[in-house]
Amino acid sequence: MWHTRQVPFRGWRGWTILALAVLGVIAGAQTAAAQISDDLGVIGQLQYQDANGNKVFVEGVDLSIDDVGGATTDKDGSFRIPVEAPGEYTINIDPATLPAGVTLRDPDRASLQVVVSENGDQRIIFPLVSGEAGAVANAAAAASEGNWSVRRVSQLTLEGIKLGLYLAMAAIGLSLIFGTTGLVNFAHAELITWGTLMAYFFNIYGLVGFLGFLSGWPAPFGGGVNFIIATVFSMVMGGVLGYVLNRVIFRTARNTGVSLLAQMVMTIGLSIFLRYVYLYFFGGRYRSYGDYASQRANSFLGMELTTRDALAMLVSVIVLVGVGIGLTRTRMGRAMRAVSDNKDLAESSGIDVEKVISQVWIFGGALAALAGTFFGFDQVKWDMGTRILLLVFAAVTLGGLGTAFGALVGALIVGIAINWSTLVIDSELKNMTALVVLIFALLLRPQGILGKKQRIG
Amino acid sequence: MDWGFILERTFSAMIGPEVMIYALAAVGLNVHFGYTGLMNFGQVGFMAAGAYGVGVTVFWLNWSFWIGILFVFVYAAVLALLLGIPTLRLRADYLGLVTIAASETVRLLARSRVMKPITGGVEGIDKFAEPFYNLSPFELGKFYSLGPFKYLGRDVWVLMVGWTLLILVTLMVQQLMRSPWGRTLRAIREDEDAARALGKNAYYYKMQSLMLGGMIGALAGLIQVIQKSSVQADTFNPVITFTIWTILIIGGPGRVWSPIVGSSIYWTLIVFVENTLRQLPAGARQTLQDTVELSDFNIGMLRFMLVGGGLLLLARYRPQGIFGSREEMALDRR
Numbered sequence: 001m002w003h004t005r006q007v008p009f010r011g012w013r014g015w016t017i018l019a020l021a022v023l024g025v026i027a028g029a030q031t032a033a034a035q036i037s038d039d040l041g042v043i044g045q046l047q048y049q050d051a052n053g054n055k056v057f058v059e060g061v062d063l064s065i066d067d068v069g070g071a072t073t074d075k076d077g078s079f080r081i082p083v084e085a086p087g088e089y090t091i092n093i094d095p096a097t098l099p100a101g102v103t104l105r106d107p108d109r110a111s112l113q114v115v116v117s118e119n120g121d122q123r124i125i126f127p128l129v130s131g132e133a134g135a136v137a138n139a140a141a142a143a144s145e146g147n148w149s150v151r152r153v154s155q156l157t158l159e160g161i162k163l164g165l166y167l168a169m170a171a172i173g174l175s176l177i178f179g180t181t182g183l184v185n186f187a188h189a190e191l192i193t194w195g196t197l198m199a200y201f202f203n204i205y206g207l208v209g210f211l212g213f214l215s216g217w218p219a220p221f222g223g224g225v226n227f228i229i230a231t232v233f234s235m236v237m238g239g240v241l242g243y244v245l246n247r248v249i250f251r252t253a254r255n256t257g258v259s260l261l262a263q264m265v266m267t268i269g270l271s272i273f274l275r276y277v278y279l280y281f282f283g284g285r286y287r288s289y290g291d292y293a294s295q296r297a298n299s300f301l302g303m304e305l306t307t308r309d310a311l312a313m314l315v316s317v318i319v320l321v322g323v324g325i326g327l328t329r330t331r332m333g334r335a336m337r338a339v340s341d342n343k344d345l346a347e348s349s350g351i352d353v354e355k356v357i358s359q360v361w362i363f364g365g366a367l368a369a370l371a372g373t374f375f376g377f378d379q380v381k382w383d384m385g386t387r388i389l390l391l392v393f394a395a396v397t398l399g400g401l402g403t404a405f406g407a408l409v410g411a412l413i414v415g416i417a418i419n420w421s422t423l424v425i426d427s428e429l430k431n432m433t434a435l436v437v438l439i440f441a442l443l444l445r446p447q448g449i450l451g452k453k454q455r456i457g
Numbered sequence: 458m459d460w461g462f463i464l465e466r467t468f469s470a471m472i473g474p475e476v477m478i479y480a481l482a483a484v485g486l487n488v489h490f491g492y493t494g495l496m497n498f499g500q501v502g503f504m505a506a507g508a509y510g511v512g513v514t515v516f517w518l519n520w521s522f523w524i525g526i527l528f529v530f531v532y533a534a535v536l537a538l539l540l541g542i543p544t545l546r547l548r549a550d551y552l553g554l555v556t557i558a559a560s561e562t563v564r565l566l567a568r569s570r571v572m573k574p575i576t577g578g579v580e581g582i583d584k585f586a587e588p589f590y591n592l593s594p595f596e597l598g599k600f601y602s603l604g605p606f607k608y609l610g611r612d613v614w615v616l617m618v619g620w621t622l623l624i625l626v627t628l629m630v631q632q633l634m635r636s637p638w639g640r641t642l643r644a645i646r647e648d649e650d651a652a653r654a655l656g657k658n659a660y661y662y663k664m665q666s667l668m669l670g671g672m673i674g675a676l677a678g679l680i681q682v683i684q685k686s687s688v689q690a691d692t693f694n695p696v697i698t699f700t701i702w703t704i705l706i707i708g709g710p711g712r713v714w715s716p717i718v719g720s721s722i723y724w725t726l727i728v729f730v731e732n733t734l735r736q737l738p739a740g741a742r743q744t745l746q747d748t749v750e751l752s753d754f755n756i757g758m759l760r761f762m763l764v765g766g767g768l769l770l771l772a773r774y775r776p777q778g779i780f781g782s783r784e785e786m787a788l789d790r791r
Contacts, residue, residue: 064570069579094570184550186557253773261496264550265702265772268498272699273765276758281750386695390558397554426571435555435562442543442551 041082042091042114043121046073048102048128058102058128062094066428072097080121085285087379088115092427093126102130111427148423155303156419162309164395164415165316167388170371171395171407172323173242173364179340179402180357182260183250187271188368188392189385191238193278195369196376196384198237202230203290224290231373235366242365245270246358271386278382286379312374319370320408323363327404336360340402387431391418394434398441400451409449413437463732468605470728474612476720477619478681482697483705483716484626485673490702491710492634493666494646496553499540500674500701502560505693506532507675509567509576512688515585517575522588526679533675536563537668545663561695568690581689589683590614615684622680623717626673631713633669642666643711696761703764706771709778718780727760734759 042065046058057077064070064081068089071079083089092111095104104110105127116122174188204224225233249270253263297304327333338346339356347353375384391414399410414437421433441448470476482500489495510532514525540559544552567576576582590597595610602608608616633639644652645659653659682688704723708715734756737745745751771778 070570184553249769249773258773259776261549262772262776264496264553265706265776266769268699268702269765269768269770269772271765272696273762273769276761276765280755280758280762284754390561393554393558397551426569428569429566429571432562432566435558438555438558439539439543442547442555446543446547446551 040084040086040116041080041121042089042116042124043078043080044124044126046077046079046126046128048130056130058099060097060099062097063091064094065089065091083116083286085287085379086116087286087288088113088377090114090427091124098128102128105129151303153420153423156422157416158303158305160416160419161412162313162415163391163418164412165313165320166371166374167391167395167415168320168408168411169316169367169374170388171392171399171411172404173360173368174392175396175399175402175407176336176340176360176404177357177364178396179404180336180343180353180360181250181254183263183267184401186264186267186389187245187274188364189389190271190274190278191241191365191368191385192372192375192388192392193275193382193385194241194365195234195238195372196380197278197282197372197382198369199227199230199234199373199376200287200289200380202233203227227289230289231370234369234373238369238372239362239366242361242363242368243358245365246361250361251354251357275383275386282382284382286381288379289376308377312377316370316374319367323367323404324408332356332359337404340404390431390438391415391434394438394441396448397438398448400448403448403450406448406450459736463729463736465605465607466732467725467729469607470724471721472606472616472620473608473724474615474619474680474684476717476724477616477623478677478684479701479704479724480716480720481619481623481626481680482674482677482701483708483720484623484630485670485677486701486705487710487712487716488630488666488670488673491705491712491715492639492646493642493663493670494549495545495663495667495670496549497556497667497670498553498698498702499556499558499560499695500670501693501695501697502556502563503533503536503671503674504678504681504697505560505563505567505690506536506671507678508682508688508693510675511679512577512582512585512682513575516577516582522585525585529675529679530672533671534668537664537671541664541667545660545667557695557698560693560698564690564693564695567693576690577688579690581687583687585688586683586686612684615680619680619684622676626676627713627717630673634713638662638665646711696764699768700764703768703771706768706776706778709780712778712780715778715780719778722779727763730763731756731760 044063046061047055048058057073057075059073059075059077061073061077061079062070063073063079065083066089068083069081071081073079081091090111091114093104095110098104109126112124112126114122114124170188170192173191174185177183177185177188202225206225224230249266250263253266258266297306298310325333327337335346335351335356336359338349338351339353343353346356372385375388392411395411395414396407397410398413399406399408414434417437418430418433422430425432482504485503486497486500489497489500507529510529511522511525514520514528515522536559540552540556544555566572568579570578572578590611593611593614595601595613597609597611597614599610600607601610601613634642641652641657641662644655644657645662649659652662678693681692685692700723704719705716706719707722708717708719734745734751735753742751
């Protein structure tokens with residue numbers, strides 16, 4: 001039997017690379033810690049003009065930032081929500097707490113994006129109107145652009161596709177690893193975070209600058225490299241981590257006959273370990289990339305999208321199409337699908353299964369890293385992979401565990417469903433939609449949209 | 458270094474509130490995983506259900522604390538049904554996916570703005586446990602010590618009630634697992650197809666096991682929030698689930714006393730390591746801080762790295778646990 005074959009332990013190359021990388025993270029974190037200012041927040045003052053043209057300050061309105069906290073305006077209409085670190089935040093005003101007769105000038109804009117720089121507080125304005133003017137404007141807005149307006153639905157669909165494309169890149173690796181080894185890899189979230197952190201460090205500290213003592217070298221070695229190059233390096237590092245994890249941990253486990261359930265618990269242990277190693281060296285703060293941290297949105301067809309996101313979506317589409325062609329047209333891709341389909345048959349027709357599994361881990365890791373790089377546009381954080389793991393699971397299960405194209409389909413559906421769900425539920429709860437999708441998928445078609453029945457029982 | 462202080466903390470941790478609470482949650486997980494082979498990766502969700510069972514009743518409905526305790530079990534049973542119905546007919550890892558997702562969703566829901574009138578949102582709920590402490594025969598603010606153990610009066614009262622419950626629940630599980638019902642669970646763990654061929658409805662047995670273990674987990678959640686006197690959504694972090702897994706695997710899954718043994722070993726170790734590191738001479742601390750970033754915050758994070766690394770190594774090299782036997786082992790099937 002192939003899985004009882006004893007392979008001598010040859011993981012030293014992997015260990016060396018891992019050690020170097022961890023060293024890099026340590027050095028990087030040390031230099032980074034000094035640059036963050038402590039006193040950051042989002043501030044503002046709510047006011048409107050009454051019928052006589054006098055300014056009136058609004059007291060007792062609730063505002064909040066997702067995952068950060070909230071505040072209520074005082075008698076001057078002022079509020080301040082402290083945030084931990086520079087980055088992009090979504091601030092929400094609760095229209096229900098506005099006094100009677102006072103409304104937002106544009107009811108669609110109860111949530112605003114705000115970018116906090118390291119220089120200090122960022123001011124934000126929610127324009128308010130009162131009385132007749134407000135009521136008229138409001139009625140007109142409700143007629144043309146209510147909750148279900150075409151503009152809002154199309155904007156949400158666009159954001160859903162964006163989320164779906166990123167999720168798909170994260171999910172393909174997870175699905176293929178399951179297909180080729182039968183293992184549900186809970187540590188995939190940490191491969192995503194790894195991609196974000198690597199892109200951050202290359203972008204801020206350059207190719208070797210994260211090794212503290214070399215930080216004096218000129219760019220691109222000591223200083224930061226362009227974000228696009230950083231992304232490429234992050235993908236390489238993602239592939240390296242995927243290779244190392246398989247080579248050092250899971251390949252030896254398979255070869256010594258550790259059961260799949262035990263391996264699944266191992267991935268959970270690995271996931272927690274890596275996550276807290278990130279936290280240990282990176283800290284709990286939010287950070288943002290040096291390039292492309294904030295951009296103005298471009299408008300087209302009533303939808304808003306930043307150039308950065310448009311490019312990232314384009315890259316995702318190209319990568320996903322490339323993966324599709326690779327899986328169907330190349331020898332390696334066909335071998336991956338063959339092993340995923342029926343391992344014994346693939347092995348007996350001369351495919352080197354261990355080599356294919358290794359390739360799957362490398363490609364899965366690189367794709368997850370790319371997804372992580374794009375997810376990091378909003379903020380770079382130590383546990384961001386874990387936050388979206390639920391979505392990745394939902395996507396993979398919906399599409400069919402073990403199928404690469406299923407992961408793509410599932411990811412797009414989950415991405416759009418989550419964004420559409422904000423039409424009816426609070427945006428803070430939108431990720432719950434993924435759980436609902438997951439449960440319904442298991443109830444109605446447990447093998448997934450493109451999956452085969454034999455896998456589930 | 459103050460060894461007296463370190464030893465006092467370590468001894469008190471050996472049978473302290475955390476040991477009792479995590480052991481109780483691990484007894485529930487043992488019913489799931491150790492005896493039935495269910496991969497429940499969301500035990501913390503059941504603990505949250507227990508915590509909010511009493512919290513919501515007192516905070517939102519303004520009902521009595523004692524009625525809230527009934528809801529602890531109602532919530533846990535409902536959660537078990539929700540999780541079990543879609544997954545228990547499928548392969549083991551689907552339950553894992555859904556439970557980990559659900560436990561995180563419970564946390565997000567409880568801390569959300571929308572639920573704030575009901576669950577207290579991010580601020581949570583406090584001042585609900587007075588009826589429990591009013592019954593205390595001990596002075597709440599006074600220190601009591603017995604041999605090497607030293608606790609506040611309120612903790613002594615929690616410990617007395619908690620350990621009594623823990624022993625009772627453990628004995629109940631022991632008796633249940635000796636009954637025909639328990640033997641059926643173990644048969645399902647060993648070979649579900651064979652159990653089905655003998656006419657046992659594996660789906661119902663697994664559902665009953667999920668509900669029973671969930672209710673025990675909810676009881677652990679209840680005692681935890683009583684001990685802390687506050688319900689905070691963010692304390693029900695998924696990493697708690699895997700701390701419980703580590704505890705169960707240390708003790709050995711499928712054995713009656715393993716949750717208590719595992720929990721005591723785990724907490725003694727953690728408290729000893731953390732307190733020793735915190736008490737290091739200033740020079741050594743500074744060196745460690747400069748070389749490996751060992752700040753106060755990071756000392757607190759070490760336990761999670763130990764949980765992760767420990768789980769990885771235990772599952773790899775000793776899936777039957779330190780004291781377990783290979784015969785009572787569900788992790789090694791297939």
